[in-house]
Amino acid sequence: MxxxxxxxxxxxxxxxxxxxxxxxxxxxxxxxxxxxxxxxxxxxxxxxxxxxxxxxxxxIYPWQGKEGDAQPGLNYLKGAHVLGSDSEEYVALHPSGPDVPASGGGFVGPVDPVGDESGIWVSIKALYAAGIATVEDVGLVKPDGVTITIKPDGTISAASKYDLCEFYYFRHPTLKPGFQPAQGGLVANAATLYPKAWAYLQTSEGQKLCTTEAEWQAMTTAIWHTNADGTTVGWNGIGGAPFYVQDLSAGTLRMPDLRGMCVVAAGFDSLGVGDAQGDQGRNAAGAVGAIDMSTGGTGYPPSGPFYGSKTRTGWQGGAYIFRETDFSLERVQPTGPAFAPRRWGGLACCCLDIPAS
Known part of the structure; x- marks a missing residue:
């Protein structure tokens, strides 16, 4: 031969x-x-x-580089498999060889896969030895049909770490993709912009998060206390509505209004899941006797939390009047315009999924 x-x-x-x-x-x-x-x-x-x-x-064949003028080396396309001088298999992530053009002009030339740090070659051992993919590291994924699925076109689809239409609070002030502020705003074209959320809110489970526009407006204007002087305490159009309003004809979505509200575990003090209650505090009642020496006993009327006169005239032959005196809770505890727990301001949002393109 x-x-x-x-x-x-x-x-x-x-x-x-x-x-x-x-x-x-x-x-x-x-x-x-x-x-x-x-x-x-x-x-x-x-x-x-x-x-x-x-x-x-x-x-597989050994990698062939330049060997004098007679052998300038072979051209390797992306995906080529070669055997390195260390007896390890390598895969080409980018083309290389004497006739492969370089982006900056000239040619890439032969690149020995053993010891390559340019990213042209990768060891098959390193490629297939990758662990499970994490947020920090690239790795393998295993579709389970729930969190990770394979679409009909062969691409991988991963489930969001956020539940659709659920409420979330974030420290960062920048709105995340797929979220809308839970501040009672109206999202136009929601049916086309967020098709998954739109469809979900029409299911039996999604309907548990919805109410009518009239009921929503009534929630945000509800009054839960009337003071002795006739003034009222209520939402005044801010907060109080942890519900969506879906307008099927207009295609709009009214967002929940969670402004000024904090979340607590339901099941206590008649608070159910999804219910809204205004602020309140434990009552502080009491009375202290005082002697009103003014003419007719009108110089020291009750104030603050006290009400009524509870007077008694005459004392050891005099014309004095016993009367209650006032007091202030700020002498024993912090006070403000509303009862509030220790808190921090979070960006209240609702997950509507990534907008459709």
Whole structure:
């Protein structure tokens, strides 16, 4: 069996790896050409058979770089598999070779996969030894049909870490993608902008989060206390409505209004899940006797939390009047315009999913 040379000697008709059959073998011998030799056809067929058997056995070829002027190196496309000099398998993430153009001009040239730090090659061991994907690290994912699914087109779809239409509070002031502020605003074109949330709110479970526009407005204007002087304490159009309003005809979505509200675990003090209650405090009642020495006993009327007169005239022959005196809770505890727990301001939002493109 003849050995096929790397290059064709000048003036010969020998087959070579780099140029194949020379031009002279395509010219009739009577015209000065050289007939191709039959044994080279046998050699080519043998090489093709060996190559097919080699690959069918799961083998890969060693990486071929520059070896003098006779061998400038091979061109490798993205996805090529080679065997490195360290007997490890490598995969090309980017093309390389003597004829591969570089982005800045010139050519990439041969890049030895062993010790490569340019990112052109990666070890198959490192590629397949990746762990489970995390937020910080790239890795493998395993579709479970719930949190991670495979779409009909073959792409991977991951479930959101947020529940659709649920309420969330964030420290960061920038609104996250897929969220809308829970401040009672009206989202136009919600049916097309957030199709998943729109469809969910029409289900039996989603309806538990919805109310009518009239009921929503009544919630935000509800009054829960009337003071002795006739003034009232209520929502005054701010907060008090932890519900959506879905307008199916207009395609709009009224957002919940959670402004000025904090969340507590339901099941205590008649507070149910989704209920809203105004602020209140424990009552502080009491009375202190005082002597009113003013004329007619009108100089010291009751004030603050006290009411009524509870007077008694006459004392040891005098004309004094016993009367209550006032007091202030701020002498024993912090006070303000509303009863409030220790708190921090969070960005109250609702998850409506990433807007449809």
């Amino acid at each position: 003849v050995e096929i040379p790397a290059t064709t000697p000048s003036g010969s008709g020998l087959l070579s790896f780099l140029s194949g059959w020379p031009f002279l073998t395509g010219i009739p011998p009577k015209a000065g050409g050289i007939a191709p030799r039959r044994e080279f056809f046998n050699a080519v067929n043998l090489l093709l058979s060996q190559h097919t058997f080699f690959q069918q056995s799961g083998n």
